[in-house]
Amino acid sequence: MVATNGHVTPCEQCPLRRLPCLREFAPDELEFVQKFKTDELRVESGTTFLREGSHSDQLFTVLSGWAFRYKVLDDGRRQILNFALPADMVGLQGAVMDEMEHSVEALTPMTLCVFPRARLYELYSQFPSLAFDVTWLAAREEQLIDEHLLSIGRRTALERIAYLLLHLFDRARELKLIQEDKLQFPITQQHLADALGMSLVHTNKTLKRLLVTKAIRWQARTFEMVDRAALAELAGADTPPPRSRRPFI
Amino acid sequence: MVATNGHVTPCEQCPLRRLPCLREFAPDELEFVQKFKTDELRVESGTTFLREGSHSDQLFTVLSGWAFRYKVLDDGRRQILNFALPADMVGLQGAVMDEMEHSVEALTPMTLCVFPRARLYELYSQFPSLAFDVTWLAAREEQLIDEHLLSIGRRTALERIAYLLLHLFDRARELKLIQEDKLQFPITQQHLADALGMSLVHTNKTLKRLLVTKAIRWQARTFEMVDRAALAELAGADTPPPRSRRPFI
DNA sequence: CGGCGTTTTGACAGGCTTCAAGGGCCGTGG
DNA sequence: CCACGGCCCTTGAAGCCTGTCAAAACGCCG
Numbered sequence: 001m002v003a004t005n006g007h008v009t010p011c012e013q014c015p016l017r018r019l020p021c022l023r024e025f026a027p028d029e030l031e032f033v034q035k036f037k038t039d040e041l042r043v044e045s046g047t048t049f050l051r052e053g054s055h056s057d058q059l060f061t062v063l064s065g066w067a068f069r070y071k072v073l074d075d076g077r078r079q080i081l082n083f084a085l086p087a088d089m090v091g092l093q094g095a096v097m098d099e100m101e102h103s104v105e106a107l108t109p110m111t112l113c114v115f116p117r118a119r120l121y122e123l124y125s126q127f128p129s130l131a132f133d134v135t136w137l138a139a140r141e142e143q144l145i146d147e148h149l150l151s152i153g154r155r156t157a158l159e160r161i162a163y164l165l166l167h168l169f170d171r172a173r174e175l176k177l178i179q180e181d182k183l184q185f186p187i188t189q190q191h192l193a194d195a196l197g198m199s200l201v202h203t204n205k206t207l208k209r210l211l212v213t214k215a216i217r218w219q220a221r222t223f224e225m226v227d228r229a230a231l232a233e234l235a236g237a238d239t240p241p242p243r244s245r246r247p248f249i
Numbered sequence: 250m251v252a253t254n255g256h257v258t259p260c261e262q263c264p265l266r267r268l269p270c271l272r273e274f275a276p277d278e279l280e281f282v283q284k285f286k287t288d289e290l291r292v293e294s295g296t297t298f299l300r301e302g303s304h305s306d307q308l309f310t311v312l313s314g315w316a317f318r319y320k321v322l323d324d325g326r327r328q329i330l331n332f333a334l335p336a337d338m339v340g341l342q343g344a345v346m347d348e349m350e351h352s353v354e355a356l357t358p359m360t361l362c363v364f365p366r367a368r369l370y371e372l373y374s375q376f377p378s379l380a381f382d383v384t385w386l387a388a389r390e391e392q393l394i395d396e397h398l399l400s401i402g403r404r405t406a407l408e409r410i411a412y413l414l415l416h417l418f419d420r421a422r423e424l425k426l427i428q429e430d431k432l433q434f435p436i437t438q439q440h441l442a443d444a445l446g447m448s449l450v451h452t453n454k455t456l457k458r459l460l461v462t463k464a465i466r467w468q469a470r471t472f473e474m475v476d477r478a479a480l481a482e483l484a485g486a487d488t489p490p491p492r493s494r495r496p497f498i
Numbered sequence: 499c500g501g502c503g504t505t506t507t508g509a510c511a512g513g514c515t516t517c518a519a520g521g522g523c524c525g526t527g528g
Numbered sequence: 529c530c531a532c533g534g535c536c537c538t539t540g541a542a543g544c545c546t547g548t549c550a551a552a553a554c555g556c557c558g
Binding site for chain 1: 514515517523
């Protein structure tokens with residue numbers, strides 16, 4: 001894995017800090033995180049930068065770009081577990097446990113903040129507030145997966161697609177990635193299918209049914225929310241409200 | 250929620266500590282946990298002791314008994330997210346975030362160790378080692394759900410059932426709940442169905458197909474592993490090896 | 499013995515997967 | 529400028545898988 005070791009955004013100037021959805025850091029916290037961050041990594045779209053079965057010495061945080069976590073069965077069947085957007089943490093499992101049991105692949109070019117696993121315990125010793133944040137992030141990710149599990153297990157194909165799109169749109173909005181209700185959407189129908197536990201063909205046909213409702217538009221890698229209420233209706237439920245006090249290491 | 254406030258097992262004598270799969274505590278850690286544990290709760294089988302949408306002031310640890318985490322849709326469709334066995338932590342999401350987004354119901358009579366949410370931060374401040382353990386537990390639970398998500402999304406009905414049974418059996422074995430390859434199994438076919446995202450009828454028919462292979466026996470609430478290798482074969486994969494250094498608050 | 503929760507079975511419809519093939523878009527190279 | 533390949537999207541057809549409906553059998557307990 002190649003790191004830049006060149007342009008390293010100072011944490012004080014991290015563009016994500018300006019987001020209102022993220023909590024503010026105390027000066028000493030910020031100082032610690034700055035030292036904790038050893039590097040910045042650029043990866044190309046399509047790169048699997050964390051691999052199932054491997055042991056990673058690094059913990060990442062997404063500075064920009066999209067990724068997805070996934071697992072594959074021996075015969076190639078793939079399941080996308082969830083998506084990682086800016087301000088998300090990636091690779092905690094590998095940092096805390098023996099080895100990764102999932103892989104992570106970039107959907108777009110990404111920049112990742114790199115933290116050495118070996119020093120994670122320092123963080124726990126010296127900054128309980130940050131340690132709490134890490135736990136918070138882990139708990140939140142579990143919530144997202146819980147919701148996803150509910151979708152795959154119990155929602156119909158149409159509901160699944162509607163719910164996932166609604167969910168991703170809302171997360172993107174929190175991150176100010178939406179302009180005029182439009183979003184650069186780096187996901188293919190194959191990704192949708194693999195995330196929702198459906199075949200590509202059926203995903204396509206169901207998506208078409210959704211598109212004729214005119215609740216959304218999606219073409220040329222651009223996603224547009226036309227009627228959010230209608231989409232939520234099709235999903236059978238709205239997404240839970242955003243969480244308060246969201247930390248970002 | 251009624252707590253016993255009578256019999257409170259001292260942590261030094263906690264029966265779970267004797268399990269080799271759990272890490273040992275330093276004396277000061279043990280002392281802290283002992284004070285952190287404010288109560289012991291007994292709940293009956295069938296009790297939903299944590300409810301979606303509610304805010305819980307308590308964090309639990311399973312001392313004995315089985316439970317399951319679940320979510321339901323408005324129209325009643327239910328998805329079981331995973332199962333909680335002794336030494337598992339329950340309610341961390343409620344302790345760390347605003348409110349629970351899932352419910353937890355007891356499958357058997359249970360005893361739970363009760364920890365006050367309000368003092369969780371003390372733990373983080375004073376015992377980074379324990380804070381790390383909490384994160385470890387959260388990360389591990391996420392791993393289990395990841396694996397479950399893979400099952401529901403990409404495994405066939407037969408594989409799903411085989412894999413889940415294999416998984417539960419292995420966890421029970423780690424906890425010394427198995428005697429002569431037999432296990433008291435508090436789960437009904439309805440639970441299986443709700444966990445695996447299948448209908449009850451189809452679960453029953455598929456389970457029958459599995460039973461004729463003679464890999465397992467399951468009757469009168471007793472589960473018997475007859476041919477573990479054969480079951481793993483039907484599951485299409487074996488369960489990952491148990492995690493080292495497993496903590497237990 | 500009756501009631502209730504659980505397991506079992508059959509029938510049937512339709513959701514979903516698989517197979518197959520064609521179309522559109524775009525970057526590469528002749 | 530056009531041909532070509534690769535990736536993604538689209539569509540149709542066939543049939544299995546799975547859900548739903550309905551009803552009966554079973555086992556446990558009061």
